[in-house]
Amino acid sequence: MREDRAYDVVLFGATGFTGGLTAQYLARHAPPGLRWALAGRNPAKLSAVRERLAGIAPALAELPLLTADVTDPESLRLVAESARVVASTVGPYVRHGEPLVAACARAGTDYVDITGESEFVDTMYVRHHAEAVRTGARLVHACGFDSIPHDLGVWYTVKQLPSDGPITVDGFVRAGGRFSAGTYHSALTAFSRTGEASRAAKARRAVEPRPQGRRVRAVPGKVGRSAELGMWAVPLPTIDPQVVRRSAAARPEYGPDFRYRHFAAVRRLPTIVLGAVALGGLLGLVKAPPTRRWLLGRLASGQGPSAAQRARSWFRVRFLACGGGRRVVTEVAGGDPGYDETAKMLGESALCLALDDDLPLASGQVTPVTAMGDALLRRLTAAGLTFRTLELQGGAPC
Numbered sequence: 001m002r003e004d005r006a007y008d009v010v011l012f013g014a015t016g017f018t019g020g021l022t023a024q025y026l027a028r029h030a031p032p033g034l035r036w037a038l039a040g041r042n043p044a045k046l047s048a049v050r051e052r053l054a055g056i057a058p059a060l061a062e063l064p065l066l067t068a069d070v071t072d073p074e075s076l077r078l079v080a081e082s083a084r085v086v087a088s089t090v091g092p093y094v095r096h097g098e099p100l101v102a103a104c105a106r107a108g109t110d111y112v113d114i115t116g117e118s119e120f121v122d123t124m125y126v127r128h129h130a131e132a133v134r135t136g137a138r139l140v141h142a143c144g145f146d147s148i149p150h151d152l153g154v155w156y157t158v159k160q161l162p163s164d165g166p167i168t169v170d171g172f173v174r175a176g177g178r179f180s181a182g183t184y185h186s187a188l189t190a191f192s193r194t195g196e197a198s199r200a201a202k203a204r205r206a207v208e209p210r211p212q213g214r215r216v217r218a219v220p221g222k223v224g225r226s227a228e229l230g231m232w233a234v235p236l237p238t239i240d241p242q243v244v245r246r247s248a249a250a251r252p253e254y255g256p257d258f259r260y261r262h263f264a265a266v267r268r269l270p271t272i273v274l275g276a277v278a279l280g281g282l283l284g285l286v287k288a289p290p291t292r293r294w295l296l297g298r299l300a301s302g303q304g305p306s307a308a309q310r311a312r313s314w315f316r317v318r319f320l321a322c323g324g325g326r327r328v329v330t331e332v333a334g335g336d337p338g339y340d341e342t343a344k345m346l347g348e349s350a351l352c353l354a355l356d357d358d359l360p361l362a363s364g365q366v367t368p369v370t371a372m373g374d375a376l377l378r379r380l381t382a383a384g385l386t387f388r389t390l391e392l393q394g395g396a397p398c
Helices: 019-029 043-056 058-062 075-080 099-105 118-135 148-158 181-191 194-207 241-252 269-287 291-298 309-312 340-355 373-381
Strands: 007-012 036-040 065-069 083-088 111-112 138-140 167-177 215-218 225-226 231-235 257-266 314-323 326-334 386-394
Touching: 007 019, 007 075, 007 340, 019 036, 019 340, 019 386, 036 043, 043 058, 043 065, 058 231, 065 075, 065 194, 075 083, 075 099, 075 314, 083 099, 083 340, 099 118, 099 138, 118 138, 138 340, 148 167, 148 241, 148 257, 148 326, 148 373, 148 386, 167 231, 167 241, 194 215, 215 241, 231 269, 340 373, 373 386
Parallel strands: 007 036, 007 083, 036 065, 083 111, 111 138, 167 257, 215 257
Antiparallel strands: 167 314, 225 231, 231 257, 314 326, 326 386
16 A cells, blocks of 8 residues: 555654654665655754765765644654665654554554654653554664664574474673763663653553464563673563564564573673662663753764764674474674764665565564564665574573
């Protein structure tokens, strides 16, 4: 029903830091003939982005610009009804994201974003999943570093194990890079809303169906030394385990009894101690409105690391998995996780939903694996992300 839409992809939020990088990625890598547009609330800033894109591809000097604001439902309706896919980089999503999700759900328009905010994702499921199922829209959150390397990495891993028995996977994340103002603001907002996030998770559990005849878990691990990695493993309370668990609940390939744990891999124990102290202090500060406002004012919107700084950034996620008497070690790796690679992941996710024919049958709020699976894995591999198997043993103890 979306074949007659004016645009294949509309990028909402292109005037922000990550949105601008995503626009540049599409300018360089979108296939010929892609019908796409930029959307945002400030026409002058949109025009400035388009001028930069024209320096990459002169034909983009005529790229359509759509004026829309999250406070104007009619403008969002027009954007949603004009597109096959809308990609959003407008955060913090818990404050600015819902009107666009609602518009896409009503219009039957596929939607992707880069949120790592669990409260937002859970609330959108409760409020808009059923409508998206009715209209056929696919609402796919966490299509950046949160959570594609982890979601697709586990999918890549479990496909190498027998699916007729229990499967366990541990993920270990290492990364080096800097953050933008948007990430900073989203993180502080999430830290200040732990109570709201807990209530949103409870509301979702009350209405979300559970897999029948199968057990699927994402469980917290414990701080400890990993002999296999030669590093300390620290549980990571991010959205990634939740996304992996929901993919596992939707796909039989994860086996009848699946368990996932998620860690940061840290070389030195003092780093863990200092990080815990800093995080505890930050959690205390963001709870008080005056200190929260002061912290939010430290970085202005649109700021982020330079190209040279991003070029020095990197990430690696190692997965250790067992199932059916087989043991497999895999790795997903790439460059700057928060921005260059996130722009790539979001851009390829939007292109995948808009253009690829071999996608799983899905609707409603779904994960990247549930919505795109192998098609997105092929796209990201071709785009330069590394998915590789480091070790595969049969008859190994699990």
